[in-house]
Amino acid sequence: MKLILTLAWRNIWRQPGRSLVLIGAIVSGVWAGVVVSGWANGLIEQRLVNLIQTEITHAQIHHPQFRQERESSMYISAPERIYQMLDSDPRVKSWAPRTLSDGMFQSPVAASGVRIRGVDVELEPKVTIFHEMITQGAYLDETMRNPVLVGEALAEKHNLEPGYRVVLSFQDVNNELVSASFTIAGLYKTHSTVYDERTVYVRMQDLSELINGSLAVHEIAILLEEESYSGNLIADLREQFPDVHSESWYELSPELRYLVDFGGMMTGMIMLIIMFALAFGILNTMLMALFERMRELGMLMAIGMNRQRVFAMILLESVLLTLSGGLAGLLAAAGTIRILMNRGIDLSVFGDGLAEWGFESVIYPVMTGADYGEVFVIVILAAILASIYPALKAVRMNPLEVEKE
Amino acid sequence: MNQAIIQTDRLTKIYNPDTVPVHALRDVSLSFEQGEFTSVVGPSGSGKTTLLNMIGGLDKPTSGSVMIDGVSITGMKDRELIDFRLKNIGFVFQHYNLIPVFTARENVSFIMLLQKRDKAEMMERTEKLLQQVGLRERMDARPKQLSGGQQQRVAVARALASRPKFILADEPTANLDSASAMNLLDIMEKMNREENVTFIFSTHDQRVIDRARRVITMVDGAVESDIATDQKSQTA
Numbered sequence: 201m202k203l204i205l206t207l208a209w210r211n212i213w214r215q216p217g218r219s220l221v222l223i224g225a226i227v228s229g230v231w232a233g234v235v236v237s238g239w240a241n242g243l244i245e246q247r248l249v250n251l252i253q254t255e256i257t258h259a260q261i262h263h264p265q266f267r268q269e270r271e272s273s274m275y276i277s278a279p280e281r282i283y284q285m286l287d288s289d290p291r292v293k294s295w296a297p298r299t300l301s302d303g304m305f306q307s308p309v310a311a312s313g314v315r316i317r318g319v320d321v322e323l324e325p326k327v328t329i330f331h332e333m334i335t336q337g338a339y340l341d342e343t344m345r346n347p348v349l350v351g352e353a354l355a356e357k358h359n360l361e362p363g364y365r366v367v368l369s370f371q372d373v374n375n376e377l378v379s380a381s382f383t384i385a386g387l388y389k390t391h392s393t394v395y396d397e398r399t400v401y402v403r404m405q406d407l408s409e410l411i412n413g414s415l416a417v418h419e420i421a422i423l424l425e426e427e428s429y430s431g432n433l434i435a436d437l438r439e440q441f442p443d444v445h446s447e448s449w450y451e452l453s454p455e456l457r458y459l460v461d462f463g464g465m466m467t468g469m470i471m472l473i474i475m476f477a478l479a480f481g482i483l484n485t486m487l488m489a490l491f492e493r494m495r496e497l498g499m500l501m502a503i504g505m506n507r508q509r510v511f512a513m514i515l516l517e518s519v520l521l522t523l524s525g526g527l528a529g530l531l532a533a534a535g536t537i538r539i540l541m542n543r544g545i546d547l548s549v550f551g552d553g554l555a556e557w558g559f560e561s562v563i564y565p566v567m568t569g570a571d572y573g574e575v576f577v578i579v580i581l582a583a584i585l586a587s588i589y590p591a592l593k594a595v596r597m598n599p600l601e602v603e604k605e
Numbered sequence: 606m607n608q609a610i611i612q613t614d615r616l617t618k619i620y621n622p623d624t625v626p627v628h629a630l631r632d633v634s635l636s637f638e639q640g641e642f643t644s645v646v647g648p649s650g651s652g653k654t655t656l657l658n659m660i661g662g663l664d665k666p667t668s669g670s671v672m673i674d675g676v677s678i679t680g681m682k683d684r685e686l687i688d689f690r691l692k693n694i695g696f697v698f699q700h701y702n703l704i705p706v707f708t709a710r711e712n713v714s715f716i717m718l719l720q721k722r723d724k725a726e727m728m729e730r731t732e733k734l735l736q737q738v739g740l741r742e743r744m745d746a747r748p749k750q751l752s753g754g755q756q757q758r759v760a761v762a763r764a765l766a767s768r769p770k771f772i773l774a775d776e777p778t779a780n781l782d783s784a785s786a787m788n789l790l791d792i793m794e795k796m797n798r799e800e801n802v803t804f805i806f807s808t809h810d811q812r813v814i815d816r817a818r819r820v821i822t823m824v825d826g827a828v829e830s831d832i833a834t835d836q837k838s839q840t841a
């Protein structure tokens with residue numbers, strides 16, 4: 201085996217130029233693949249963390265029909281019993297009730313459909329970091345009458361500033377239309393322009409009063425000590441409170457579900473595409489090398505090198521070649537990722553298309569050990585696949601080739 | 606001393622039997638003995654290479670058979686034949702003999718590594734053989750750094766290294782100048798004389814033919830004459 205290895209390794213360097221070109225292609229392919237994968241992984245992870253931190257939290261409880269029909273009358277009855285359980289559960293870090301309504305946002309300029317989120321001024325900051333996203337004015341001020349927080353994007357559309365008054369209209373629990381005037385307490389900006397344009401924040405007491413005359417809790421958002429507890433906690437909640445719907449973020453957000461499921465395959469898919477292209481390069485190089493060495497291979501078989509050994513030699517040549525390129529590419533990529541992990545990759549120069557969909561423009565790439573392992577396996581597989589055909593071709597050759605001139 | 610190690614029985618080879626048949630060998634029945642130093646001669650296209658290929662198990666006859674040391678190789682499968690060649694037959698070709706990425710020493714060891722010989726024996730034997738072919742000083746040179754004659758001497762050393770029953774050499778001197786050719790013949794002759802190694806070689810070169818102790822002349826695929834020369838009677 202060592203003999204075949206030596207032979208294969210030296211054969212690679214018979215045409216150093218050609219081998220180096222191929223190795224260079226593999227290095228850049230692997231490097232680009234890993235960096236792009238890391239970027240995509242980072243993008244997904246940041247989006248995940250953002251959504252959980254600013255909006256969704258780990259788990260939520262609703263009236264069974266609320267998520268489909270979103271009617272004001274579908275609030276959770278006697279939420280206190282649930283609060284009690286959440287307060288005493290060690291898996292729960294914090295929780296916050298919310299009053300929700302879909303309605304119309306009117307300014308002197310225009311009208312927009314919005315989701316109105318009534319939040320508990322004290323409890324909400326314990327489950328989300330929304331309060332950190334205020335860019336102008338103040339958080340929902342206790343002393344103000346009917347304060348509202350408006351996304352920058354919406355404010356811009358309506359030409360509004362803090363202190364301006366707007367009218368919110370929505371349905372109460374009896375499906376009657378209610379309108380009330382609110383004062384803009386501040387502006388906020390999340391990572392998603394779309395979200396900012398469509399969501400306003402008010403105090404839940406104010407909204408509940410208008411909808412119900414008393415507190416109406418449509419949603420209880422729960423932040424866990426650890427994300428991994430969510431499955432267990434949801435199961436317990438479902439058993440204890442069968443009259444309400446308890447769901448984890450994975451069930452709550454189809455977007456997150458998709459991101460997580462798809463994100464898991466990201467590295468593999470990017471690498472598969474790149475290696476598929478490289479495989480043709482490897483195949484081509486191996487066939488060329490083989491063609492030039494027909495006589496020599498014939499001689500080897502004539503003097504008694506058996507077909508398994510010839511096969512192994514050709515296979516090893518391509519594996520070694522790919523391995524050297526692949527390892528160099530992996531090392532270079534790991535170095536690049538390390539640097540970018542701290543600095544981030546800033547694509548904001550290409551416009552804010554990403555921001556519109558809630559992705560940050562500065563992405564901190566993420567590559568796990570498993571991701572690197574996956575890349576490695578794909579690289580080796582590509583090398584083997586690309587050399588099987590040349591190796592078979594070599595093995596089928598007639599040793600008499602050596603005799604012909 | 607003399608026992609038949611190779612026996613061909615009405616060996617016939619027809620190339621392209623379905624299109625333009627070429628009778629490369631016609632009923633060739635020959636017998637070779639241990640320790641021979643035999644030359645196969647004849648005009649171009651007379652079937653010398655074909656005959657050596659049949660004996661060497663590199664090609665299969667259309668009819669007839671080849672027995673080596675009492676074993677018929679004619680019915681062997683490809684896989685068995687490769688192994689048989691490795692263990693029993695040494696080859697020296699006209700060109701493309703050596704592995705270009707290996708040094709002279711490695712080229713000689715190579716065949717013994719394929720045979721899975723003991724490592725210490727292998728190293729010792731390699732050096733001894735390279736010494737015998739006069740290349741001790743050039744052991745670590747690659748084929749490209751060696752002259753044609755030196756390359757052929759490495760090939761002879763490799764053929765000997767495998768301890769074959771006999772060595773087949775198809776025009777080993779065809780690409781060499783006459784001094785190198787004579788030098789190669791000297792080495793082959795010495796090995797034959799000192800170690801009783803059997804050599805069967807084809808050639809066009811009269812001076813090479815003169816060195817053989819048995820000359821088989823082929824014409825049009827058939828054996829025209831098979832003559833034991835003076836030298837044989839001298840040494841026998």
Ligand SMILES: Nc1ncnc2c1ncn2[C@@H]1O[C@H](COP(=O)(O)OP(=O)(O)OP(=O)(O)O)[C@@H](O)[C@H]1O
Nearest residue numbers: 620621627628629648649650651652653654655656
């Ligand atoms: N693979 C082949 N296919 C068809 N015909 C062949 C093949 N190999 C050899 N022949 C023919 O068989 C005949 C014998 O060829 P061979 O190579 O044995 O001759 P040779 O005596 O070695 O000639 P030379 O001195 O030129 O090497 C020739 O007519 C040749 O054209």
Ligand SMILES: [Mg+2]
Nearest residue numbers: 653654655775
């Ligand atoms: Mg010939």
